[in-house]
Amino acid sequence: MVLDSDTPAPEGELTLKILADYKSVNSTGDVFGGWVAMQVDLAGEIMAKKVANGRVVTVSIGSMSFMRSVKIGDILSLFTRITEVGKTSIRVVVEAWVEDSEGSAKLTETSMVFVAVDSTGRTRRISDYSA
Template structure:
């Protein structure tokens, strides 16, 4: 039996994969946290758009902490999972993972956070989510 603590795995569906490029990093080669937050928001919006079958807008994001550094060239996988559904909103848990430097087959969790998005109509007003 595999101990989940020794072999953690992403939860949710793969929403986005990308590589950290020099333009996304500081002079020391580590990514800007704001860049990663924007990628997490993009992944959540893509998942929410599919789930609501229409336009969405981000309302809030909870705190996040970096568990491992992300450097130039690191390949990131962003996973999303709908954790709550309201009349017009979705809460999506986003996790960012990358391959371990020691073992490319092993994944390391970079960060996670929950993002709340609301479904909007063509005028930018809140709309109900169809079941």
């Protein structure tokens, strides 16, 4: 990922990287915001599953404001960091960065909450976690 000297670096662990293709765009070539939100949810889930050591479900997603458009061929990189682990829940911050031929820029950021569940979908305790 190429950043110019004025661009802050992403925070967290690179968790998911995906290319925006023709299936993710509207008729004018801009990526749907819902597609970006889906990728954000996937990245958050990947990190939460690591912490929970098993199945998790999304409980909430904070608001997202998009700082630019995303086009076909842009690369979406999602960075995650754990900010809180409770008895059954995990708070994950997800940053989405977009890379195109001109460089990289932050697209959006949100905080998400996941809950650990068992195979029947019932809430379960998270084993000891240390960051």
